[in-house]
Amino acid sequence: MNLLIQLTDLSIKTKQLELLQPLSFKLYQDKPVTILGQTGSGKSLLAQAIVGLLPSELSQQGQVEVFGQTHDRKSLISLWGREVIMLPQEPWRALDPLMPAYQQVSEVYQCLHDLDEESAFYRALKDLERVGLKSSALKRPGQLSGGMAQRLAVTSATAGGAKLVLADEPTKGLDVSRRDDIIQVLMNSAQGGGLLTITHDIEVARQIGGDIIVMKEGVVVEQGSAQQILNHPQHAYTQLLIAADPRHWKARDYPMIEKKPVLEAKRLAIGRNGLALSNGINFTIHSGEVVGVVGDSGCGKSTLGDTLLGLLKPIEGSVKRLSEEAKPYQWLKLFQDPPAALTCSVTLGVLLEDLVKLHQIERQRVAILMSKLNLAPELLERRSTEVSGGELQRFAILRAMLLEPVFLFADEPTSRLDPIIAKEVIELLVDLAKEQGCALLFVSHDPYLIEKRCDTVLRL
Known part of the structure; x- marks a missing residue:
């Protein structure tokens, strides 16, 4: 398996505070990695550092290797689109509010694959049909529900055919069937390449498989295979995270009241x-x-x-x-x-x-x-x-x-x-x-x- 990402003692700081303590891991071809944890654990900062999107007021130490080469922020930008893509957490920040849905996707085919306008249009319709959005091809993002906008953003991001996909909470706000569809789209797009997913959804981590890194407040608390982490969690925080999944909740009995x-x-x-x-x-x-x-x-x-x-x-x-x-x-x-x-x-x-x-x-x-x-x-x-x-x-x-x-x-x-x-x-x-x-x-x-x-x- 080819090594796609290697992080060595990567840390992220402000002038006064360490937001991400030194972290090392490897991402191989066709072996996905999922970063699991709550908001504020440093998951998104980690992804931003990998693609060169870390805010300028933050500093990073350690080494980031992508495709076997050490990169700084500037050189990482040259990989965007064709080699590396990142799907941001909020679809509204990734989509042009004035552009119809089909064009959000067809533009990728025109700019990155050099297709003519007509060919790009039909490729875009085919992609939208796969995620149940063909009937909404002419709608702008503001005319879509949150879940539909999320599916559009994923479809647009993966149309470039990048070898390395970084997805930040790609299924947030989606119903179960659409969540599963998006997971499949991401895994299909990453075949022959790599997939790094950031999520707090246990089921997403379970379906993607591969390796899981559990983070809390900028610290890695547990790391291992998906089967090991999800079936036999060792750290108290991981156990709490898994227990919070509604499928593990206990049913509750409420006192009877007069219903009007x-x-x-x-x-x-x-x-x-x-x-x-x-x-x-x-x-x-x-x-x-x-x-x-x-x-x-x-x-x-x-x-x-x-x-x-x-x-x-x-x-x-x-x-x-x-x-x-x-x-x-x-x-x-x-x-x-x-x-x-x-x-x-x-x-x-x-x-x-x-x-x-x-x-x-x-x-x-x-x-x-x-x-x-x-x-x-x-x-x-x-x-x-x-x-x-x-x-x-x-x-x-x-x-x-x-x-x-x-x-x-x-x-x-x-x-x-x-x-x-x-x-x-x-x-x-x-x-x-x-x-x-x-x-x-x-x-x-x-x-x-x-x-x-x-x-x-x-x-x-």
């Missing part, structure tokens, strides 16, 4: 721009009930929640609110990406104070709920960009639950979180909904999570 109908959907057809995504939807959700919504990316899960909240009009059928005493602001949405819902122009304390004053909330309730959500008081002195994703999502839950919602639509509220933090957030959200008698509509791509924590399942 909150919302009813009859013969509902949902969609956008007049095009139906799902139809024939009939259900009633009750106070304290947790209803899980599952289905492939693009089937209308987010659209259903927005329709029930009155943010979109039904194409057919009706939505009836049965809780007549509820105020308009008690019908709420918990967003998939908290940064999109919380401004960074003021501190979290200012955002919370505005809510307290506007709705005359008792301050005693704020302290009690913050304690239940494990939110430290000093967190309120920071802005949304100065806290972790888990802290920000718990703050978003705090704001929502302070309003005592009768209905809360949680749209993939943990898809951007690490497994350990995600499990903690889900437990808190479900417990609070049960305690307050809030009807919770919960969208997730993970069928095990839905099975273990939801009372009812709605499949689109």
